[in-house]
Amino acid sequence: MKLITAVVKPHRLDEIKEALQAFGVQGLTVTEASGYGRQRGHTEVYRGAEYTVDLVPKIRIEVLVEDGDAEQLIDVVVKAARTGKIGDGKVWSVPVDTAVRVRTGERGPDAL
């Protein structure tokens, strides 16, 4: 199994969710994240005092998939997340040793 993690622009979440559903993904986890890449942060002004805000809001999406689906699923996420502008984010995958469905105790791919 693989854990696919995508850190992307928040407003792309709906497209990504729909694309994943169309692909047949049963579940995913979404967390609000903040960070920066090459685009860095932005500047805000409060009564003339300028603050550089380094961390910009992002959405972190995590999906567990079987090994065979991983590459294709990454492509689906990347396509749905892309706007072509700087700051679109990153997608990566890491191997996962085991997964258990808490309710039934099923293990491995059966738990997905």
Place this chain on the structure above:
Amino acid sequence: MNGADTAFVLISAALVMLMTPGLAFFYGGMVRVKSALNMLMMSLISLGIVSVLWVLYGYSLTFGDDIGAGLLGNFDHIGLKGITVDTLTGGTEGIPVFAFALFQLMFAVLTPALMSGALADRVKFSAWALFITLWVSVVYFPIAHWVWQSDGWLFKLGVIDFAGGTAVHINAGVGALAAVLVVGKRIGFKKDPMRPHNLPLVVLGAGLLWFGWFGFNAGSALAANGTAALMAFNTQIATGAAMLGWLIYERIRHGAFTTLGAASGAVAGLVAITPSGAAVNPFGALLIGVVAGAVCSWAVSLKFKLGYDDSLDVVGVHLVGGVIGTLLVGVLATGGVGGLSQLGKQAVGAFSVMAYSFVVSWILAKIVDATIGFRASEDDETSGVDMAYHAESAYDYSAVGGSPSGRSSVAAASQDETAAVAAKIKKVDA
């Protein structure tokens, strides 16, 4: 008794009362999350403390008969002694003294609360309460007597201060500056980002202030007449113009029309039009507004250059706005009043209040600091004064992590409830 005037002044008193919670929101939104409640409480507590002091001796010291030289009232009206429902201000066409006293009480409540913004995030709540108790007694009551009691020395000098440019705004601005110099900077001043945590709250507060200010300014006519109407009109014009003045300066200087700038500009305009009252015409009000908006927008940057941490710009808005309004009315006053001699009187009013307020406020802050300590401990300041002094946090971000301690019956009841719900779920599962 004049019924229309009485009704108008009573309603105005209620309007001015709303300014203190409005100010609490205005300031509360500007601080960081960890001290939002403390900021609200620093204003709210004034409604409690000053109301009590007012009936004990405040009214008497401010509006009692002069003890001599126009400096202070006597103690004849302690506990509002000698005033009945039939006691009127002025002749048979006056208003009940109770209406007047209530209206004036709201000014005494608001003025110390104005200073709280300068001390955001870093003072002990008990020390603040003690400070405003002393401050309102030794600084505000005398100065209000100078300016508004008919025997007060600034009143007799002919200083125009319709609704409190000197007694309220210059006074609070200078008092705040003195207190800041005693208390010191916030940890991380000029280094850490200290962004406002909730700008919508700031706009709500500015809105309430603007609304209440019609009572503050027009109500100061103490009569439902043309003076009140012109003052209400001027208030609106100056405030709108000041908002534009601030925003235009900001757009040129910093590249954006900020929401905080709009709210701040409005308050700067309200401050600046306060002393002039109906002494200027609407065009004069417009000028006062634009100048106050643009100049205050520049003045709020001074604290970074000069290194005093006036956290929410009480000096930059109230002192600077108050001085602009107080001096400009000397030039712009209509009816042949405006001119060099009036400008001189206005300057005497502004600078005598500044000098007295600064020196006495500094001494009072030192006394508080030397006795119970003005400043919060470094730990409390870093982790947030809300927790340290109020045992609360402003926002519940997550239900995770809280559990009833069992010290109150409510907590115990909710524990029982949780157990009952858990049992029910178990049943469904089975």
